[in-house]
Amino acid sequence: MTPPKVVVFGTSGYAEVHLRRARALHDRAEIVLAGVCDVREPSAEAIGILPSGTLVFTDAQQLLERATPDIAIVATPPHTHLMVALTALAAGCHVLVEKPPVLDLDAFAQLAGCAERAGVSCQVGFQSFGSRALPTLRAAIGDGAIGALTGVGAAGAWIRRDAYYGRNAWAGRRQLNGVSVVDGSLTNPFAHAVATAILVTGQASTLPRAIEVELYHARQIEADDTAAARLLFDGGIEVVAAATLCADDEVEPYVVVHGTxxxxxxxxxxxxxxxxxxxxxxxxxxxxxxxxxxxxRDKTPLAAPLAHTRAFTAFVQAVRDHPGPKSIPPAWVGTADEGTERRYVVDRIAESVETAADEMLLYSELGVPWAS
Structure with missing residues (x-):
């Protein structure tokens, strides 16, 4: 069988990871990396990843017409995912779209509807959805190893420096030029934590009964850099996620599955x-x-189909519609390092993040002094 032709929209940031993965499959003759598209000139490093003869365009339609791909990877900024993915779907491409796939449920329905009408599939870039941990966890719940599922917590604490927020125009923004961006801690860097926790509940394709969101920032940015949320599903199953980009001590992100x-x-x-x-x-x-x-090729089930991100998209929409983050008082915030390496540090936040996931409580419920 002829290997499918693949194109990649985006060449910088995390798009480079997709380029390298696609190149590896190209070198094994599993795909043909046929072209890339970016509104900016690709860097020398990105060009160096591409096989000889790869098409490079700044216009999506031109790339699709010239390359006639079977699969399109959408690794552009989150607020452009819908437009680019719809263009690729309309051209008959199967699509792998980075997280978050879209920023509200209307866009989710539009993307799902377009894929269905075109008779193609849409995979979402939540890499954790491909882990062997998922069937193992389902078995642990099913055979009683942890008892009946009561809820899933998610936690993560990272350090992000000034350079992180200066890397592009939309970093740390809720809106850009009147368009929603929703670049908050739980909707972008720790989106995997939230989506993975939801997936473990088995209700990723359903809408939560209720969503509570607490947004805070230590930095003077538009979006949150510290957040907690609760999603309540039918049957009383809860997901509680807590995260920060102002860590005093980094915590490798994880989900904790609570059973009886x-x-x-x-x-x-x-x-x-x-x-x-x-x-x-x-x-x-x-x-x-x-x-x-x-x-x-074989019509096997997808590991990360768009349908399994419906509840997550409802969460992103709830963050988008939130009034906005509250400032953490200066008494609880410090800074470290200088220049573009400067970082903000929230006192004891790593401990609070982990406690929230372990006890299934929001910051305000933990009695964190700056939370309300």
């Missing part, structure tokens, strides 16, 4: 799983581009 008889903890980035405190060996995660290629 025990708990499991999964560090989804490093693919490490513990069930009732005991490590569980896992195989390598499924690569989402390869998974999409296999799906197109």
């Amino acid at each position: 008889q025990g708990k499991a903890r999964w560090w989804y980035r490093t693919n490490m799983l513990e069930i009732n405190g005991r490590p569980v060996p896992l195989g390598l995660p499924i690569g989402l581009l390869r998974d999409l290629v296999t799906h197109v």
Whole structure:
């Protein structure tokens, strides 16, 4: 069978990761990396990833017409995902779109409807959805190893410096030129934590009954850099997520699965799983581009179909519609380092993030002095 032709929209930032993954599959003759598109001239580093003869365009329609791809990877800024993905779907491409796929439920319905009408598939770039931890966790719930599922917590604490917020025009913004961006801590850097926690509940394709959001910032930015949220689903199952980009001590993001008889903890980035405190060996995660290629060829189920991000999109919409973050008082905030390496530090925030996930409580419910 002729390998499918793949194009990538975006060449900088995380798009480079997609370029490298696509190039690796190209070199193994599993795909043909046919072209890339970016509104800016690709960097020398990005060009160096591309096979000889790869088409490079600044216009999406021109690339689609010239390359006639089977699969399009959309790795552009989040607020452009819908427009680019719809263009690719209308051209008959199967699509792998980065997270967050879209920023509200209307856009979700539009994207899903377009894919259905075109008879093509849409995969979302939540790499954790391809982990072998998921069937292992489902088995632990099903066979009673942790008892009945009561809820899933998610936690993560990272350091982000001034350079992070200066890397592009939309970093740390809620809106840009009147268009929603929603670049908050839980909707972009820790989007994987929220979406993964929701997926574990088995209700990722349903809408939550209620969503509570607490947004804060230590930096004087438009969006939040510290946040907590609760999603309540039918049957009383809850997801509580807490995160910060102003860590005093970094916490590798994880989800903690609470059961009536025990708990499991999964560090989804490093693919490490513990069930009732005991490590569980896992195989390598499924690569989402390869998974999409296999799906197109063999009609196998997708690891991260758009449908499994519906509840997550409802959460993103709730953050978008929130009045906006509250400032954390200066008494609880410090800075470290200088210049573009400067970072903000919220006192004891790493501890609060982990406690929120472990106790299934928001910052305000923990009695954190700056939270309300």
